[in-house]
Amino acid sequence: MTTPRAVLFDVFGTLVDWRGSVIAGLSAFGASRGIAADWAEVADGWRRAYRPAMDRVRRGAIPWTILDDLHRDALVELARRHGFAPLDDDECDHLVKLWHRLSPWSDVVAGLARIKRIAIIGPLSNGHLALQVALAKRNGFPWDVTFGADLFRHYKPDADVYLGACDFLGLAPHEVMLAAAHNDDLAAAESCGLRTGFISRPAEHGTATGDRARPTGDWTLVARSVEDLAARLGA
Amino acid sequence: MTTPRAVLFDVFGTLVDWRGSVIAGLSAFGASRGIAADWAEVADGWRRAYRPAMDRVRRGAIPWTILDDLHRDALVELARRHGFAPLDDDECDHLVKLWHRLSPWSDVVAGLARIKRIAIIGPLSNGHLALQVALAKRNGFPWDVTFGADLFRHYKPDADVYLGACDFLGLAPHEVMLAAAHNDDLAAAESCGLRTGFISRPAEHGTATGDRARPTGDWTLVARSVEDLAARLGA
Incomplete structure (x- = not known):
C-alpha cells in the first residue's frame, strides 16, 4: 500500500x-449539587440521542444545527427523565461543554x-x-x-x-x-x-x-x- | 487589555x-531551464495581479476561485510578458505551488x-x-x-x-x-x-x-x- x-x-x-469522560463529569456535577442519579445511564442515553438528532438534520427535518445545540436539547429531556431537572443556563452550558473536555x-x-x-x-x-x-x-x-x-x-x-x-x-x-x-x-x-x-x-x-x-x-x-x-x- | x-x-x-521565496523559486526554475528574466519583477508582478483578481471574485464578476487558480491565470500572462512562455502543465503546477513552499x-x-x-x-x-x-x-x-x-x-x-x-x-x-x-x-x-x-x-x-x-x-x-x-x- x-x-x-x-x-x-x-x-x-x-x-x-467520551463515555468515561462524560460519566466523570456528570458524577462530579451530581456530587457538587447533591443529586444522585445513574450517571452511566445518563451518559449512554445522551449518546443514544445523538444519531436520531443528527438524522433529523441530515434529512432536512430541522435546519443545520451544531452538536452543542443537539446535546443541549437532549440534556433537557434527560434531566427530566432522570430527576435532575430543572437546569439553569449555566448548568446546561457546563454540562454541554463536558463534550469539549x-x-x-x-x-x-x-x-x-x-x-x-x-x-x-x-x-x-x-x-x-x-x-x-x-x-x-x-x-x-x-x-x-x-x-x-x-x-x-x-x-x-x-x-x-x-x-x-x-x-x-x-x-x-x-x-x-x-x-x-x-x-x-x-x-x-x-x-x-x-x-x-x-x-x-x-x-x-x-x-x-x-x-x-x-x-x-x-x-x-x-x-x-x-x-x-x-x-x-x-x- | x-x-x-x-x-x-x-x-x-x-x-x-513570499517575495524572497518566490524570487528564489523562479530563479531556480529559470536556471534549470536556461531562461533569463528579471525574476524579482516577475514576483512583484505576480503579487500585483493578486488584488484585482480577488476583487473580481469579491464583486461577483467571476465565481468563487481559489488562489492557486488565480495565480495560474496571472502566471500565463506574466510568462508571455517576460519571455518565458509557453509553460506546460507541469511547469505551471510547479510554479503555482511555489506559493505553497x-x-x-x-x-x-x-x-x-x-x-x-x-x-x-x-x-x-x-x-x-x-x-x-x-x-x-x-x-x-x-x-x-x-x-x-x-x-x-x-x-x-x-x-x-x-x-x-x-x-x-x-x-x-x-x-x-x-x-x-x-x-x-x-x-x-x-x-x-x-x-x-x-x-x-x-x-x-x-x-x-x-x-x-x-x-x-x-x-x-x-x-x-x-x-x-x-x-x-x-x-
Missing part, C-alpha cells in the same frame, strides 16, 4: 473516551505524532470546529488541519463530509484514509473512495461494546490503537 | 517572506509557540486551506485551527471572513485578534469588532515597502515581530 497523503480521524470513541485513549497522542511525520492528519468528526479545537487544545492533538461538521453543514455518514474534506485538501479520495472505530463510518468513507483504517475500541461503551469493536468490512488496515495504526502505516 | 481567546494571523507578508520570517515559529500557550492560534489568510496546510507542514506552524478562504468562499477584506472565523470558533469578535502587517486588513477586522495587532515587516517588498511597514491606524497592539507580539500579549 502506498502511504496515504492524509489520515483523518473519527474522534468520539476512536480518539477520546473529553480525555483521549492512552495511545492517541503518541500515535498521532508518529503519523504526522508521514501524512497530513486531522479530525473528521460530527463535532463542530470549536469543539474539535477545544479537544485538541486540551489533549495536545497535533493536527495539521482542523475539520468540523459545520464546515460542511452535513453530518457523517453524508458523502459531503468525506468528499468535502478531500476537496479542501486538494487530494483525490484514494489519497485519503479515514481511521475510525465504527464500521458504518468506514463503510460510508469507502463508498466515497477513501481508504479505511479500523481501530478497535472494546471499551468505548464500557462493558457493552461487544461485537461493535470488531471489523465487519474489508478495511484497508485494521489496528488495535492509533500507535498500532502508525506502525501499520510504516510511520 | 484582557488576553484574546484567539489570535488569527494574516500569512503572506506577515508570517512568510514559502519560508517564514525568522521570528515566526518561536513567536507562534509562545502565543499558543495563552490563546487559540490559526491562519486567516486569502490562501485556501490546502495552501495553509502545506505552509504549516513545511514550516512547523503549530496551528490550533486552520482557516482558509475557501471555508468562507470570500476573500478579505470581506466581513464574511473575519466574522465567519469568529463564528466557527464560537467566540465574539472582541475575543479575537487579527495580527497582520497590512493596515487595510486590520481596518477591516477592526470594523468587524476584532482586536488588532500590527506587525511591521519592512522587508516584505524588498527595498520598496516604505510607508507600508508603518501602522496607520489606532491598533490594539503594534509589534516588530511575532515574538514581540507574544511579549506584548504577555505570553
Whole structure:
C-alpha cells in the first residue's frame, strides 16, 4: 500500500473516551449539587440521542444545527427523565461543554505524532470546529488541519463530509484514509473512495461494546490503537 | 487589555517572506531551464495581479476561485510578458505551488509557540486551506485551527471572513485578534469588532515597502515581530 497523503480521524470513541469522560463529569456535577442519579445511564442515553438528532438534520427535518445545540436539547429531556431537572443556563452550558473536555485513549497522542511525520492528519468528526479545537487544545492533538461538521453543514455518514474534506485538501479520495472505530463510518468513507483504517475500541461503551469493536468490512488496515495504526502505516 | 481567546494571523507578508521565496523559486526554475528574466519583477508582478483578481471574485464578476487558480491565470500572462512562455502543465503546477513552499520570517515559529500557550492560534489568510496546510507542514506552524478562504468562499477584506472565523470558533469578535502587517486588513477586522495587532515587516517588498511597514491606524497592539507580539500579549 502506498502511504496515504492524509489520515483523518473519527474522534468520539476512536480518539477520546467520551463515555468515561462524560460519566466523570456528570458524577462530579451530581456530587457538587447533591443529586444522585445513574450517571452511566445518563451518559449512554445522551449518546443514544445523538444519531436520531443528527438524522433529523441530515434529512432536512430541522435546519443545520451544531452538536452543542443537539446535546443541549437532549440534556433537557434527560434531566427530566432522570430527576435532575430543572437546569439553569449555566448548568446546561457546563454540562454541554463536558463534550469539549473529553480525555483521549492512552495511545492517541503518541500515535498521532508518529503519523504526522508521514501524512497530513486531522479530525473528521460530527463535532463542530470549536469543539474539535477545544479537544485538541486540551489533549495536545497535533493536527495539521482542523475539520468540523459545520464546515460542511452535513453530518457523517453524508458523502459531503468525506468528499468535502478531500476537496479542501486538494487530494483525490484514494489519497485519503479515514481511521475510525465504527464500521458504518468506514463503510460510508469507502463508498466515497477513501481508504479505511479500523481501530478497535472494546471499551468505548464500557462493558457493552461487544461485537461493535470488531471489523465487519474489508478495511484497508485494521489496528488495535492509533500507535498500532502508525506502525501499520510504516510511520 | 484582557488576553484574546484567539489570535488569527494574516500569512503572506506577515508570517512568510513570499517575495524572497518566490524570487528564489523562479530563479531556480529559470536556471534549470536556461531562461533569463528579471525574476524579482516577475514576483512583484505576480503579487500585483493578486488584488484585482480577488476583487473580481469579491464583486461577483467571476465565481468563487481559489488562489492557486488565480495565480495560474496571472502566471500565463506574466510568462508571455517576460519571455518565458509557453509553460506546460507541469511547469505551471510547479510554479503555482511555489506559493505553497514559502519560508517564514525568522521570528515566526518561536513567536507562534509562545502565543499558543495563552490563546487559540490559526491562519486567516486569502490562501485556501490546502495552501495553509502545506505552509504549516513545511514550516512547523503549530496551528490550533486552520482557516482558509475557501471555508468562507470570500476573500478579505470581506466581513464574511473575519466574522465567519469568529463564528466557527464560537467566540465574539472582541475575543479575537487579527495580527497582520497590512493596515487595510486590520481596518477591516477592526470594523468587524476584532482586536488588532500590527506587525511591521519592512522587508516584505524588498527595498520598496516604505510607508507600508508603518501602522496607520489606532491598533490594539503594534509589534516588530511575532515574538514581540507574544511579549506584548504577555505570553
